[in-house]
Amino acid sequence: MSKNIDGEYVGDDLEGKSAVESAKRVEAWCANWGIRQFQAIGCPPVGVWRELRRIPSLPKDAPEHLQRAHRAANKQFQHDGDERETVAWDDYCRAQGGMGIGREACIKLAKRAPDGLGRYGDAMQPRPYGIETVGTATLEQGQPLRTWLVESVWHVWSIERPKVRRFDWRSQIAETAQPASPWTRVNNCTKGDAAEPLSISGPPKFKPYADQDQATCRMHSAAGEFP
Numbered sequence: 001m002s003k004n005i006d007g008e009y010v011g012d013d014l015e016g017k018s019a020v021e022s023a024k025r026v027e028a029w030c031a032n033w034g035i036r037q038f039q040a041i042g043c044p045p046v047g048v049w050r051e052l053r054r055i056p057s058l059p060k061d062a063p064e065h066l067q068r069a070h071r072a073a074n075k076q077f078q079h080d081g082d083e084r085e086t087v088a089w090d091d092y093c094r095a096q097g098g099m100g101i102g103r104e105a106c107i108k109l110a111k112r113a114p115d116g117l118g119r120y121g122d123a124m125q126p127r128p129y130g131i132e133t134v135g136t137a138t139l140e141q142g143q144p145l146r147t148w149l150v151e152s153v154w155h156v157w158s159i160e161r162p163k164v165r166r167f168d169w170r171s172q173i174a175e176t177a178q179p180a181s182p183w184t185r186v187n188n189c190t191k192g193d194a195a196e197p198l199s200i201s202g203p204p205k206f207k208p209y210a211d212q213d214q215a216t217c218r219m220h221s222a223a224g225e226f227p
Contacts, residue, residue: 044096044105049073049089051109051131054152062148063135065106069095107133110149129154 007013007023015022035041052073058066072091096105111126118124130151136143 042100042102044093044099044101045109047109047128048096048105048107048131049092051128051152052092052107054154055131055150056153058150059148062150063133065095065135066131066133066148066150069107106135107131110151128152 005023007019007021010019013019013022029035048069052070055070055074058070062070069092072088072095075087093099093101096107108131109128110130110132111128113126114124116124130149132147132149134145134147136145
């Protein structure tokens with residue numbers, strides 16, 4: 001946790017040293033050993049769990065621990081005949097060898113580098129494409145060990161836009177367009193009677209809009225000066 005809070009406002013750590021300095025040492029230790037944020041140390045890898053969920057089925061003669069891990073990760077593990085049993089992380093850990101198995105887990109990721117170069121012209125890093133493990137087809141004595149490699153199913157998504165000519169609707173409107181009178185929401189008549197001057201002795205008195213010379217406005221409207 002000190003790696004995420006930088007040791008601020010913690011005070012001293014369990015050994016009586018400054019938590020800020022201890023957090024810097026924790027960050028250096030994690031960077032040196034490649035430990036990610038919130039990574040559980042010693043547990044079976046979650047990457048294999050995710051890869052097992054991308055595998056629809058296993059070979060019929062796959063080893064028992066691989067079948068058990070695949071059932072646990074794909075909601076196929078039944079407990080006391082309950083078909084509604086969800087995924088079982090605990091059973092997956094047992095199939096891998098236990099909670100403290102660490103990097104000695106029975107099932108590992110199978111990786112390979114894609115062809116071509118990356119966005120910046122450098123070589124592509126290896127990416128998982130399945131799982132691999134070592135085991136026997138049966139639990140009988142004397143069975144030879146062999147390596148099992150099962151590829152997962154990956155989907156590549158791409159954005160495809162429909163081929164539509166731009167501004168087609170504007171060209172259609174332009175072909176059928178006809179001249180029209182200008183439109184406005186107000187009366188733009190400026191040749192009516194002016195408002196009465198302000199009265200110093202009382203509040204200002206303006207003629208309301210309805211009291212203006214409507215005959216003059218109708219004359220301008222008939223002449224086509226405004227709608």
